[in-house]
Amino acid sequence: KAGVTQxxxxxxxxxxxxxxxxxxxxxxxxSVSWYQQTPGQxxxxxxxxxxxxxxxKGNFPGRFSGRQFSNSRSEMNVSTLELxxxxxxxxxxxxxxxxxxxxxxxxxxxxxx
Amino acid sequence: GQQVMQIPxxxxxxxGEDFTTYCNSSTTLSNIQWYKQRPGGHPVFLIQLVxxxxxxxxxxxxxxxxxxxxxxxxxxTATQTTDVGTYFCAGPPSDSGGYQKVTFGTGTKLQVxx
Numbered sequence: 001k002a003g004v005t006q007x008x009x010x011x012x013x014x015x016x017x018x019x020x021x022x023x024x025x026x027x028x029x030x031s032v033s034w035y036q037q038t039p040g041q042x043x044x045x046x047x048x049x050x051x052x053x054x055x056x057k058g059n060f061p062g063r064f065s066g067r068q069f070s071n072s073r074s075e076m077n078v079s080t081l082e083l084x085x086x087x088x089x090x091x092x093x094x095x096x097x098x099x100x101x102x103x104x105x106x107x108x109x110x111x112x113x
Numbered sequence: 114g115q116q117v118m119q120i121p122x123x124x125x126x127x128x129g130e131d132f133t134t135y136c137n138s139s140t141t142l143s144n145i146q147w148y149k150q151r152p153g154g155h156p157v158f159l160i161q162l163v164x165x166x167x168x169x170x171x172x173x174x175x176x177x178x179x180x181x182x183x184x185x186x187x188x189x190t191a192t193q194t195t196d197v198g199t200y201f202c203a204g205p206p207s208d209s210g211g212y213q214k215v216t217f218g219t220g221t222k223l224q225v226x227x
Binding site: 033035042043044045056058059090092098099100101102103104105106107 | 114144146148154155156157158161201203204205214215216217218219220
């Protein structure tokens with residue numbers, strides 16, 4: 001079974017731009033969660049989607065948004081990028097909603113200059 | 114908000130020595146999970162504990178969930194160089210009302226000296 005895939009793997013953007021990251025979960029998994037990982041703040045929960053509905057949201061500003069499609073693929077968007085948004089963005093999929101065994105993708109390394 | 118602290122932050126051990134990391138939450142957790150992240154890699158699920166006082170073993174790894182469901186530990190016996198990585202605990206608060214907001218612990222970075 002193929003694992004969680006994320007595209008792109010690396011991205012360099014300029015402050016003020018916007019970015020869209022993509023995540024394809026493991027086949028059959030309907031829950032997709034997004035996390036931001038930085039050396040200073042560690043792993044922080046962004047949001048969770050299940051069956052195209054946002055079930056949970058972490059404490060991030062409205063510039064961070066996401067969506068999930070009917071095939072469970074998910075996208076995350078960050079608008080008006082700031083230098084502090086530089087991070088590894090991880091997507092994780094799970095068979096059921098809520099926080100259960102999660103399978104992480106390799107992440108997208110975003111650098112904002 | 115919920116805080117999950119792990120101690121120690123870093124640990125260097127000689128290969129063959131034992132290692133323990135402790136996870137402490139400011140709130141009661143409905144369940145706790147442990148993940149391992151190798152350098153340059155992504156978190157990999159190790160185990161989930163649900164019941165108060167639960168103990169689970171995976172070969173050289175022993176996981177415990179505290180009686181109050183606010184703390185947990187991971188113990189590795191006779192460490193090997195393959196154990197190198199950062200170990201995270203994570204869990205949703207038990208009063209999350211069905212919507213489970215997850216907090217990851219601060220992580221313990223393990224270095225094994227051959």
